[in-house]
Amino acid sequence: MPLSHTISERLRQLDEGTLDVMALLAATDEFATAGQPNAAITLFHAWISKYPDHPLLFAVLFNFGAACSANGNLAQAQAAFRLAIERNPDFMPPYINLGNVLEQIGEKTAAVQQWNAAVERLSKVTRETIDFKLMALKQMGRVLAAGDFDDLAEQALQQSLALDLGQRDILQHWFNLRQRQCRWPLLAPLSAEAQRRVLEEISPLSLASFQDDPLWQLANAAASTKADVGRPAFCLPDRVLPDDPVRRLRVGYLSADLCEHAIGYLTAEIYGLHDRSKVEIFAYYNGRDSGDRILQRIKGSVDHWCDIRDSADGVVAQTIANDGIDILVDLSGHTKDARTALLGCNPAPVIVNWLGYPGSMGSPFHHYLIADSFIVPVEAELYYSEKVLRLPCYQPTDRQRLVAEARPSRAAAGLPEQAMVFCCFNEPRKITEATWLRWMQILRMVEGSVLWLLIPAASSQDHLRALATQQEVAPDRLVFAKRQNNPDHLARYPLADLILDSFPYGAHTTASDALWMGVPVLTMVGSSFASRVCGSLLQAAGLPELICDSVQDYLDRAIEIGRDPARRAALRQRLEAEREGCLLFDTPLLVRALEDLYRQMWDDYCRGERPQPDLSNLALYQEIGVDLAGAPPPADYHGEYRRRLAGRQSYNFVSPDPRVWPGRR
Secondary structure (H helix, E strand, O other), X not given: OOOOOOHHHHHHHHHHOOOOHHHHHHHHHHHHHOOOHHHHHHHHHHHHHHOOOOOOHHHHHHHHHHHHHHOOOHHHHHHHHHHHHHHOOOOOHHHHHHHHHHHHOOOHHHHHHHHHHHHHHOOOOOHHHHHHHHHHHHHHHHHHHHOOOHHHHHHHHHHHHHHOOOOHHHHHHHHHHHHXXXXXXXXXXXXXXXXXXXXXXXXXXXXXXHOOOHHHHHHHHHHHHHHHHOOOOOOOOOOOOOOOOOOOEEEEEEEOOOOOOHHHHHHOOHHHHOOOOOEEEEEEEOOOOOOOHHHHHHHHHOOEEEEOXXXXXXXXXXXXXXXXXXXXXXXXXXXXXXXXXXXXXXXXXXXXXXXXXXXXOOOOOOOEEEEEOOOOOHHHHHHOOOEEEEEOOOOOOOOOOOOOOOOXXXXXXXXXXXXXXXXXXXXXXXXXXXXXHHHHHHHHHOOOOEEEEOOOOHHHHHHHHHHHHHOOOOHHHEEEOOOOOHHHHHXXXXXXXXXXXXXXXXXXXXXXXXXXXXXXXXXXXOOOOOOOHHHHHHHHHOOHHHEEOOHHHHHHHHHHHHHOHHHHHHHHHHHHHHOOOOHHHOHHHHHHHHHHHHHHHHHHHHOOOOOOOOOOOHHHHHHHHHHHOOOOOOOOHHHHHHHHHHHHHHHHOOOOOHHHOOOOO
């Protein structure tokens, strides 16, 4: 659309005194929309110079700052926001935007101070002031958490929830922060109403760490998909069945994590191993523009790389369809920066859930889930809305990963030279109170042993030391590792003697890292996907005796290995001897099996037999899961769900759901 006036015409109006504040804002917006931000900034400059004492100058300065910020001139934006605050300290928008600018230039402490200033000034209770306060508290929580100030971030978000309990993203972030800090009981600071609300809105990843309840996890995943995606704005039609169903397949991988991230590290080798006579490989990337080594390696090993960060879901869906993708593999699932909504637009005939999220997506548009026979035995298929297909081992490994040549000493890592070193480098959110108590019991029973953890937040380290003291374990028996780049991180693994896995969300990438570096892992398996991955890896590595089925078994084996140096040495020797030949590290075999699964999926589609996800009655399972939250899984797990379902069918008018009855599939 052509501009109604040129910049020279607008400046003439200003000289004539006919460009009031509203006309100014309309004109600058028109220039910005037309792709002429410099014209907008020039007009702002001229207006501010002409009217330095205008009563609405604070509002003009705010809009001027926003225009400068959008144009990348952060220094000028910062000056404009500060002047706006000086002219009207009770006008809240520049506080928020000034904090954003300060964060962008790396002054995160100053940004938090700016948002806190807004919070402190907002004493009058109006809808507008509440909205500004909520925004400021949210920004504070986000930046503080990114800086590992988890305790302060939690406080900011709890203030936000006290004002408005209906903020789904804040509920989820607050709960995640409690998990990251190991603040048990996790829900203790909240009222009963707020506790229930958190459990109803809990994110799928947080739930995987919170409770080993695969039926609730399925229902929660479905509720999360519905909340995140809703009804897609449009849906592409299914592709007409091909004339040549045996042709080379076009396979797309969709992820924000094809970089120095767990998914990037795990999958880096597989793209180059694909047989190009069978598949043509596309990557659709929506992650950060890091340019890191893993990103460049993956980018160079696929046939087509498409950066979709700045493209709308509908545009990307159409691009994928135009590329003729037969099978689209979602490597994000219910994780940060996932593009689940675009999958709802039906961009490809077959959509697959693999590796990014350990569980069912609970969506109507994910047709298959890739697992293995250990993670999802046949009798557990009722916990997944997708059709389950299986690899020999679910998780790939990059055999070309870089390991630093310089191996650190125990002293350099802060570890005692002669002690038994138990270790867990899982994210702290995976550490439950039950897991912690088991670890403390193991330390008490293995004299002189230490526990090596990766807990970045200093406040959380102090908290865990205090909890250790309560369990009669000296706090100096906890050793905290610092974050390191991946080659150095891998190089320090052999300093540990035994990895103690967490439950119910166990080690995944961290387990394969440890096993690759020759360190044995002890795990306990449950019923959910996340609780069984480590067991799958151990079985594939040839160490099934380190898979425990009960708490007592886990305790006994940890104590036995901790007290027996010869046993530890034998486990290491087996890992070293079998590393090159074991199933876990046979990446070419995994890729061949993966291609066979893709062909099976495509054959299903060509026969008109693409699976249709079953999402019936899952709202009831969500209710029951919340009711059972926090309690150990009942001995008769399916029986408990049956009883509670029966009590709801009379007033919900639903048919009996076969999901918890044998013979569903």
